[in-house]
Amino acid sequence: MNFNYPNGKRYIPREPDSENKLKKKKNGSYSNRGMTLEEDLNETNEYYRVRNIAVIHKKPTPVQIVQVDYPNRSAAVIKEAYFKLASTTDYNGVYKGKYIDFEAKETQNPTSFPLKNFHQHQILHMEEVLNQGGICFVILRFTRYEQVFLLEAKHLLTFWERMTNGGRKSITKEEVEQQGHQIPLGFQPRIDYIKIIDKLHY
Amino acid sequence: MNFNYPNGKRYIPREPDSENKLKKKKNGSYSNRGMTLEEDLNETNEYYRVRNIAVIHKKPTPVQIVQVDYPNRSAAVIKEAYFKLASTTDYNGVYKGKYIDFEAKETQNPTSFPLKNFHQHQILHMEEVLNQGGICFVILRFTRYEQVFLLEAKHLLTFWERMTNGGRKSITKEEVEQQGHQIPLGFQPRIDYIKIIDKLHY
Structure with a gap:
């Protein structure tokens, strides 16, 4: 079930989606129990929250409400x-x-991470957060390899700039491996990204 | 136009609402140009953002999506x-x-601020944020007086506890005046709450 934003961009559902919950992987396995990246992160954040490790939430999907019956x-x-x-x-x-x-x-792409996954507003927001001293990054999953990386926003901004200067429209997997930090996947928590933050900032 | 949450609670719109934009005040004036608290805060946050003072956003209204036509x-x-x-x-x-x-x-209430404006989940969230070293507070507006106060979450939690122990279900205006900090209202920014944060934390 695909649908589009008013601007014609494809909508990729970010709320837990029952259709995706038991999505069978291409290789025929139910590895990682078919969880989406969002579900894994929500469970990771819940793990952090109940143990007083960190308080991190996903924001609701923004919706423009036009008509309400009551x-x-x-x-x-x-x-x-x-x-x-x-x-x-x-x-x-x-x-x-x-x-x-x-x-x-x-991304399903085996060799690179397409920058079209981000949009200009988000890039601007990341710059603003960095200017304000916040800790800002992206979590990138290569679904074919079940590999998850944390890439600091400062590096993403450099790749974005390369693109706007006429360079490639993606980050190669090698670049992600070199400049990013692979996050070991576990059971609890699933995607322990705070461990990487500890290394980088504490 | 009033409507309710699935649990029967009244829904108070938090997205900018065209009906409220030019809401005439009880006293017949269009003081503060009839802006809602949310609109004033959104403009204040935009003022902070474009001047690199702070990056603060309102979260989207959470919506449970059931059916989508595409x-x-x-x-x-x-x-x-x-x-x-x-x-x-x-x-x-x-x-x-x-x-x-x-x-x-x-609140329209002239003498106290009803605690029913908050719900248990939000109180728990504030406790978690404080435990994690975040800066957490509420901004309370007494609409009849056009007075806006910043009350630190630690004080709100005390009043909430008083209520759960059988005490009053509101904070008196005197308590807000004594334990909170009145925010001077201006034109740009409208509600300069960062000034109070500076006093309290820097």
Whole structure:
């Protein structure tokens, strides 16, 4: 089920989607129990939250509400609404008093990570967060290899600039491996990205 | 136009609402140009953002999407969705590297601020943010007096505990005046709450 933003861009669902929950992998296995990156991160964040490690939440999907029905004595029903492009990244919160901010994306591409996964507003937001002293990064998953990397926003911004200067429209997998940090995948937590933050900032 | 959450609670719109934009005040004046607290805060945050003072955004209203139509070659239309209760506060972001988190509410009540403006999930979230070293507070507006206060979350939690121990279900205006900090209202920015944060934390 694919649908588009008002600007014609394809909408990629970010709320837990029952259709994706038991998505069978290309190799025929149910490795990682078919969880999406978002589900893995939500469970990771819940793990951090209940153990007082960090308080990080995913922001709700932005929706432009046009029409609401409100039958008497029952719940209001939104009858017409549209998906909006997010003006910030999807995840933020606090770790040891510091502001944490990130976006998470996955690609089926085996050799590179397409920059079209991000949009100009998000890049601008990341610059603003860095200028304000926040900790900002992206979590990139190469689904074919089940590999997940943390790439600091300062590096993403450099690759974005390369593209706007006429360079390639993606980050090669080698570049992600060299400049990013692979996050070991586990059971609890699934994607322990705070461990990388500890190495980089503490 | 009032409507309710699935749990029967009244929905108070948090997205800019055209109906409220030119709301005439009880006293017949259009003082403060009839802006809602949310609009004033959004403009204040935009003022901070463009001047690199702080990066603080309102989170989107959480919505449970049930049905989406996706006509070919046009925008996806959400045909059925419901308002969800937020699990966190509405505003967060970064100021000088520090995590900032707050909720904003207004009351018509002239003598006290009803605690029913907050819900248990938000109180829990504020506790978690404080435990993690974040800066957390509420912005309270007494609409009849056009007075806006910043009350640190630690004080709100004390009043909440008093209520759960059988005490009063509101904070008196005197208590807000004594334990909170009145925010002078201006033109640019409208509600300069960062000034209070500077006094309290820097």
